[in-house]
Amino acid sequence: MRAALGSAKVMLSANRMHARKALMLATAAAFFPSVAMAQVAAGDPTATAPVATDAQDEPQSGPSSNDIVVTAYKREQLLSTVPQGISVVTGAQLEQRGAKSLADFIALTPGISIKPGGAAGNGSVAIRGIPPLVVAGTVSVYVDDVPISGSGGASRSGLNSPDLDPNDIERVEVLKGPQGTLYGASSLGGVIKYVLKKPSLTKSELNTSEEVNMLDNGQFGTTLRASASTPLTGNLAVRVSGHYRRDAGYIDNVGPLAREAVNNGEAWGVRGALYWRPTDNFSVDLSASIQNSVVNGFASVDLDWETSKPLFGRDKQERYTPESFRVRSEVYAATLKWDTSIGTILSSSGLSNVVPRAMNDLTYNYVGTGSGIEYATPASQQSKLGQKQFSQELRFTSNRFGPVEFQAGAFYQHANSDVALNFIPYLPIGVPDTTSVPLAQNRLEATLDEYAGFINATAYLSETFDVTAGYRHSRIDQHSTSVLAGFFYGLPPGATEETNTASGEDADTYQLGARWRLTRDLMFYVRAASGYRPGGARSLPPGAPADLKPFFVSDSIWSYEAGVKMHLLGGRVTFDADLFRIDWTDIQTLIYVGPFGLTGNGGTARSQGGEVQASFEPVKGLILSGNAAYTDAEFTEDSPEVRKVKGERIPAIPKWTATADVSYAWQLQDNARAYVGGTYAYRGSTYDSIAEPYTVPGYSTVDFRAGLEMERFGVNFYISNLTNERAITATAQGYYSFFNPLVVNVNQPRTYGLRFSQRF
Numbered sequence: 001m002r003a004a005l006g007s008a009k010v011m012l013s014a015n016r017m018h019a020r021k022a023l024m025l026a027t028a029a030a031f032f033p034s035v036a037m038a039q040v041a042a043g044d045p046t047a048t049a050p051v052a053t054d055a056q057d058e059p060q061s062g063p064s065s066n067d068i069v070v071t072a073y074k075r076e077q078l079l080s081t082v083p084q085g086i087s088v089v090t091g092a093q094l095e096q097r098g099a100k101s102l103a104d105f106i107a108l109t110p111g112i113s114i115k116p117g118g119a120a121g122n123g124s125v126a127i128r129g130i131p132p133l134v135v136a137g138t139v140s141v142y143v144d145d146v147p148i149s150g151s152g153g154a155s156r157s158g159l160n161s162p163d164l165d166p167n168d169i170e171r172v173e174v175l176k177g178p179q180g181t182l183y184g185a186s187s188l189g190g191v192i193k194y195v196l197k198k199p200s201l202t203k204s205e206l207n208t209s210e211e212v213n214m215l216d217n218g219q220f221g222t223t224l225r226a227s228a229s230t231p232l233t234g235n236l237a238v239r240v241s242g243h244y245r246r247d248a249g250y251i252d253n254v255g256p257l258a259r260e261a262v263n264n265g266e267a268w269g270v271r272g273a274l275y276w277r278p279t280d281n282f283s284v285d286l287s288a289s290i291q292n293s294v295v296n297g298f299a300s301v302d303l304d305w306e307t308s309k310p311l312f313g314r315d316k317q318e319r320y321t322p323e324s325f326r327v328r329s330e331v332y333a334a335t336l337k338w339d340t341s342i343g344t345i346l347s348s349s350g351l352s353n354v355v356p357r358a359m360n361d362l363t364y365n366y367v368g369t370g371s372g373i374e375y376a377t378p379a380s381q382q383s384k385l386g387q388k389q390f391s392q393e394l395r396f397t398s399n400r401f402g403p404v405e406f407q408a409g410a411f412y413q414h415a416n417s418d419v420a421l422n423f424i425p426y427l428p429i430g431v432p433d434t435t436s437v438p439l440a441q442n443r444l445e446a447t448l449d450e451y452a453g454f455i456n457a458t459a460y461l462s463e464t465f466d467v468t469a470g471y472r473h474s475r476i477d478q479h480s481t482s483v484l485a486g487f488f489y490g491l492p493p494g495a496t497e498e499t500n501t502a503s504g505e506d507a508d509t510y511q512l513g514a515r516w517r518l519t520r521d522l523m524f525y526v527r528a529a530s531g532y533r534p535g536g537a538r539s540l541p542p543g544a545p546a547d548l549k550p551f552f553v554s555d556s557i558w559s560y561e562a563g564v565k566m567h568l569l570g571g572r573v574t575f576d577a578d579l580f581r582i583d584w585t586d587i588q589t590l591i592y593v594g595p596f597g598l599t600g601n602g603g604t605a606r607s608q609g610g611e612v613q614a615s616f617e618p619v620k621g622l623i624l625s626g627n628a629a630y631t632d633a634e635f636t637e638d639s640p641e642v643r644k645v646k647g648e649r650i651p652a653i654p655k656w657t658a659t660a661d662v663s664y665a666w667q668l669q670d671n672a673r674a675y676v677g678g679t680y681a682y683r684g685s686t687y688d689s690i691a692e693p694y695t696v697p698g699y700s701t702v703d704f705r706a707g708l709e710m711e712r713f714g715v716n717f718y719i720s721n722l723t724n725e726r727a728i729t730a731t732a733q734g735y736y737s738f739f740n741p742l743v744v745n746v747n748q749p750r751t752y753g754l755r756f757s758q759r760f
Contacts, residue, residue: 083515083525085176094166098753107681110611110629115652115730118298118745119325121163127189129607129633132158133589140187146350151185153536154417154446156385167225168241177559178531180509181470188531199237199275204230206760213753219248239273255318262297281339294326300732302741320363320378343398353388386418406457419444440488446480470511477504501537503551521567532556555586572617581608603639628658654684671711679703699727714757724750
């Protein structure tokens with residue numbers, strides 16, 4: 001892996017076997033709470049509603065980002081007027097860069113980081129230094145107004161990050177800091193919101209594209225996308241889209257199941273949307289989408305613990321059982337909107353079903369432990385993390401009444417979690433050993449019901465100064481049934497152990513902010529907000545202290561930020577910057593009771609830093625832009641029960657990230673436009689203590705893009721990872737061997753892509 005792999009710092013303890021056993025017991029707790037044993041076009045009202053703002057919020061000239069309409073506060077606002085940290089990436093930007101997953105636009109958004117899991121959609125996301133330290137996520141993911149990431153530990157939302165293909169994405173909004181008053185539970189770090197394209201009542205369009213890409217190793221991938229939108233009548237329009245993608249692989253398995261490019265895969269999806277506006281003030285939006293993806297192996301390689309050098313060569317791994325990661329996601333939504341003389345009433349109903357399935361080779365973890373798992377008798381960990389949820393929100397967004405406007409509503413969510421974790425014996429030829437009983441089976445079925453009411457109000461105290469306050473009260477009830485089987489749990493063949501648990505809690509979240517628009521082009525703001533993540537049920541181990549409850553509670557944060565947004569030279573210069581501090585209490589993490597690991601609460605932490613985004617258009621067509629973020633995230637007290645010490649870095653959070661981008665576009669003739677650009681991205685080192693203290697080295701990449709756009713046709717060429725930087729992106733989740741190998745995830749090698757597009 002060249003310098004990046006060679007510079008990894010590994011600190012090994014003297015007692016690896018003791019730590020190894022403790023982590024094996026905690027592995028199942030990472031899946032189960034039970035005990036672990038052994039910019040928008042104007043003029044089309046269907047694209048975006050008119051923004052009811054004063055002159056301070058009108059679009060400015062200059063770089064296009066100034067004119068983007070966003071819905072961060074669940075009402076249309078210009079990006080440049082939102083008084084909080086927010087970044088936006090458009091669908092066009094994603095397509096130009098050949099993006100295919102969430103990780104591909106992280107570099108364009110300061111303050112957000114991902115710990116990749118070796119496959120698209122597999123990994124954990126953190127914003128402003130608040131990662132999931134157990135299985136429940138800290139970032140809420142929305143598709144329009146529908147939440148698709150679960151709340152609570154049973155959802156396992158911290159292990160996977162829902163990915164949408166860029167085919168029908170209008171933009172992606174990243175809201176930074178807790179969003180508890182508007183977006184509810186599990187938005188401690190922030191919200192990622194996919195805003196999809198809508199049917200148009202005023203025009204018909206058909207868009208198609210074909211892409212071929214080639215990795216530096218000669219493997220090929222392809223992508224086909226198509227979308228169509230048309231009015232059916234004067235008040236009814238429809239939009240349909242679909243995509244197919246085949247991803248090339250670059251990791252070779254040199255083990256008994258030898259195969260090249262094991263991490264290849266494919267994905268496909270379809271979406272349909274219907275827009276009906278029977279009257280000028282009433283509309284109905286209906287949509288349905290289905291997306292499937294499969295990766296036939298993980299982008300992980302095996303290193304030597306002592307030297308951090310590859311054991312079997314660059315981009316090589318040794319696996320004894322097949323590995324894969326599959327996700328099926330379905331999202332159905334219905335939005336009814338009624339504009340009245342005093343404001344807008346909106347009903348948003350959503351149903352989502354997200355089912356990730358993974359197969360991981362367990363052999364390395366258990367060889368030599370007396371478990372019966374050896375190289376000649378391997379084993380596979382097979383997991384299913386199903387999450388189906390229905391949500392209903394009803395809210396009223398007022399017009400401006402003198403100096404005041406407000407928003408009030410109610411929210412309900414019902415979620416069903418169906419989680420399974422099985423340890424299956426395999427034969428050396430790579431098929432399950434049907435003559436043996438499973439080593440362990442753990443099935444969790446859980447429900448979560450959330451009821452919430454919220455209100456947010458803004459008072460305009462003068463033409464240039466306003467104050468916003470918000471409050472939300474939530475009630476969450478959870479029930480779960482866990483069934484264990486297998487000798488890993490100390491149970492004889494055929495025996496099972498069932499645990500039924502229930503928990504409930506109330507939570508209050510708050511927001512207070514102020515905005516001072518000194519001039520039309522200069523705004524200062526401050527904001528304080530709170531957030532929480534629901535607790536949940538757990539089973540207690542034998543010999544547990546009498547005061548240890550059969551449930552863990554919610555953790556919470558308070559965030560404080562101050563920022564500035566300015567636009568100079570008629571909008572040719574933009575500059576956004578902010579400073580923040582976050583205090584995190586009752587952190588959800590693994591706690592230890594003797595040799596047992598289980599989900600619990602413990603310790604406090606603090607994350608503080610700053611972010612900056614800027615762009616400059618020195619001459620027409622030439623845009624220089626960049627962003628940077630500094631995040632200092634650490635634990636603030638000694639917590640023996642969770643094995644954290646004061647001053648220890650929070651895992652998987654880089655202190656520094658930065659991106660610089662140059663783009664130049666020029667007109668060739670009336671209907672032809674050319675562009676060229678490049679992006680440099682840097683990600684600093686991260687700390688990981690899941691096994692033993694390990695520092696993932698920082699790295700940087702360079703991307704290139706160029707293209708020609710005509711009225712009906714376009715061609716785009718890109719090179720991702722131009723310098724072919726080979727870097728470790730994270731330690732691989734689920735592999736806890738303490739001798740050899742150290743399993744890490746790695747980035748994709750240099751990739752060449754050519755895309756043709758047609759517009760009719």
